Structures are given as structure tokens and as C-alpha cells.
């Protein structure tokens with residue numbers, strides 16, 4: 343086990359380069375299964391969730407050639423299994439994408455239910471509704487999601503709830519179905535567009551990704567391709583907030599500023615000065631305390647739920663009272679008790695939080711209760727008086743490539759250490 347130790351109070355200054363988008367990578371890599379040829383994927387983030395997805399493809403029989411840290415070539419031609427037991431899914435959410443990908447390839451899939459960060463019930467009813475509309479029979483059998491179809495035929499599906507996962511999964515299952523599939527009320531996140539662009543680069547015919555109606559005209563085959571994943575909008579937003587929280591000045595490189603608009607707008611409301619360039623964004627904080635504001639998380643293009651804990655942490659040191667409303671997940675404020683340990687004044691009622699800004703946070707031993715909560719603890723540690731220890735950092739490693747190195751290069755006093763517990767276990771081995 344490892345933890346991250348931060349001596350707070352250092353201003354972040356300099357440049358940071360953003361890695362490829364986690365939530366695009368975890369959809370695009372399973373989609374390789376649908377190809378008849380070799381796919382070369384570039385700008386892959388080196389994070390544990392993505393490494394786990396690549397491992398699943400390998401365990402299923404794909405040949406994987408690692409070109410460098412961010413590029414792999416995957417030859418899926420030898421995959422012949424449509425079964426993914428829980429021992430292979432690593433308890434991750436994106437393992438559900440193998441249902442769509444296997445259905446698309448084999449017209450059958452048997453996959454252990456997905457895991458992932460715990461912020462309330464995470465149903466897959468809309469995924470199943472989509473598979474069934476395409477002609478699959480879906481049952482839960484012996485703890486596995488079992489989906490089978492004689493043929494997959496295009497259909498119209500109206501999602502009852504905007505869902506990233508259901509949109510991805512239906513696209514994967516429909517891309518080689520017969521005829522036209524229309525997904526209405528689809529998710530519009532940048533990673534949905536990235537997946538559509540990737541599939542189109544293999545010969546798919548997908549229109550409308552990025553709007554709330556996606557049309558997929560099924561094709562018989564998909565060929566190999568070379569594709570570069572978009573930059574991670576949430577990683578970029580996390581560094582932007584860290585810069586503002588520490589009163590810093592940071593150039594965030596390798597971003598698509600359009601994807602960051604809702605985050606940029608909120609940071610400007612708090613008083614930050616932001617300049618956009620073609621593929622980078624400059625954040626200069628205001629010398630005064632950030633101003634309070636109200637935040638509502640909703641699907642793209644609104645403020646992303648995956649930035650909510652980081653933003654709440656910034657508002658915890660803002661001048662005035664802010665409100666944060668979580669519009670996507672039932673239970674995404676579990677980290678707040680950790681911020682309270684550090685002196686934050688936050689009252690949560692269900693999906694609603696009132697944040698009364700304090701001048702300063704103070705250090706404490708805290709833990710990451712999920713991936714983005716972990717990023718929030720690091721931001722809190724960067725601004726707090728004294729030394730903050732963040733535990734459970736395996737959550738953070740799921741989604742942030744080299745976070746300790748990147749923050750260190752910006753001037754943070756941050757390190758990763760093995761815990762005594764792990765040293766003891768190492769000694770005993």
C-alpha cells in the first residue's frame with residue numbers, strides 16, 4: 343500500500359501536459375474487438391483503469407504490442423471468447439463495454455456485472471433496453487449478464503436517462519447490426535464523440551455524436567486503423583482548479599479548450615483569469631480569495647460531475663457561501679467528511695451541499711473515497727497548512743497519470759511513500 347504526502351502552501355507555477363482521456367480510452371480499447379485488422383491507438387493514458395482494460399483484451403486472446411508509454415497496437419483477430427468472469431473485470435465500470443463489443447462481434451456476451459467507484463446505485467437498465475431493442479435476449483444468469491441475439495437489427499432507442507455508458511454500449515452493439523439504429527437522448531460527452539470518430543475511422547457509419555440524436559447505419563465489417571485519443575478534460579480541469587486554489591499560474595497543455603468551457607466559465611466566476619489558445623489554456627489566479635458561486639453538475643455540456651469534488655474543495659476556501667448541487671449521482675458527497683477533518687465547513691443534504699468558505703484548511707490524515715474524491719484530497723493538501731497524508735491512493739491511480747510527478751514539476755511539495763504496513767508485509771515475504 344502507498345500513500346501520498348503533501349506539504350501544503352506551495353504555489354503552483356509552470357506548465358503541465360495533459361494525458362489522453364480515461365473515459366475515451368476505456369470505451370475505445372474494447373471497441374477494437376469489432377475490428378478485422380490491427381488498431382494502433384495513440385495518446386493512451388498510463389493509468390490503472392486503462393491498463394486493466396488492455397489486460398482484459400490480452401486475456402481474451404488479443405495480441406498487444408506496446409510501442410511506447412502511450413501507444414499500443416492491438417490485433418484482436420484471435421479473440422474467440424465471449425465470456426468475462428468477475429476475476430477478469432477488476433471491479434471496474436468500463437468492463438460493461440465488453441457486453442456491447444462482444445455482442446457486436448459474436449452476437450453473444452457473458453460478462454460479470456460492472457463495479458467502479460461507489461456513489462450510489464449504478465444500474466445498467468438503459469444498456470439492456472438498448473441491447474433488447476436491437477434484438478438481443480438479456481438475462482442475469484448465475485451472477486452474469488448474459489446477452490444473446492440471432493441477428494442484431496437497427497432500431498430506435500430513446501434513453502430514459504442520459505447515460506454515457508448506455509450510449510457507448512449501444513453504439514458498440516449497433517455498429518455492425520443490420521440497418522439503422524437511432525439513439526435519442528444520447529450522452530454528448532467528448533468521449534462519446536471520440537468513440538464515434540474512432541469507429542468511423544475503422545469504416546463505421548455513425549452520425550450525430552455530440553448531439554442528443556446519434557444515428558448508426560450498420561456496416562458488415564470494420565478494418566484496422568490508427569487513432570489518437572483526445573486529451574482528458576477532467577484531468578485538465580483538476581490541474582486548473584489546483585492552480586487557482588494555490589494562487590498559482592499554470593499553462594495546461596494538450597487540451598481541447600472547447601471541452602473545458604463549463605469549467606473555465608465557473609473558474610472565471612470565482613475570479614480566475616483564463617486565456618485560451620489552440621491546444622492549451624493559461625490559468626492565472628486572482629490574488630484575492632476565490633469568490634463563492636453556485637455549481638450544478640449535469641451531463642455535458644454542463645459542469646461535469648467528475649469535477650464536483652475538486653470544485654467543492656476550491657469553494658471550501660472561497661470568500662462567502664457557495665452551493666453545490668449534484669445532478670448526476672445519488673451519493674457523490676461521501677468525501678465531504680474528509681474535507682471537514684481538514685477544517686472545511688460543508689453541510690450536505692442529499693444531492694445538495696452548502697459550502698461556507700474558510701480562510702485556510704489544515705492538514706489531516708485523509709483518504710480517497712473514490713477517484714475524483716482522491717483528486718479533491720490532493721488539492722486540499724496543496725492548500726492546507728502543514729502535512730497532509732492521503733490514503734487509498736489506488737483510486738487516484740485509476741485516473742491520473744503521474745499526478746505526483748506532474749504536481750511536483752509545478753512546484754508542489756508532494757511525494758508517494760510506501761506505508762509501514764506494506765513495508766512490514768514486504769519484510770515478511
Ligand code: EPU
Pocket residue numbers: 364365368435436459463464465466467468469470503504505506507508529641647648670671672713714741
Ligand atoms: N443510469 C441509469 N441507468 C443506466 C445507466 C445509468 O439510471 O442504465 C443513471 C446512473 O445511475 C446515473 C446517470 O444515469 O445517475 C448517469 O450515469 P452514466 O451511465 O452516464 O455513468 P457511467 O457511464 O456509469 C460515466 C463515467 C463516470 C461519470 C459518468 C457521468 C466512464 C467509465 N465513467 O459513468 O466517470 O461520472 O459517466 O458523466 O465513462 C470518473 O471518471 O470518475 C467517473 C466516475
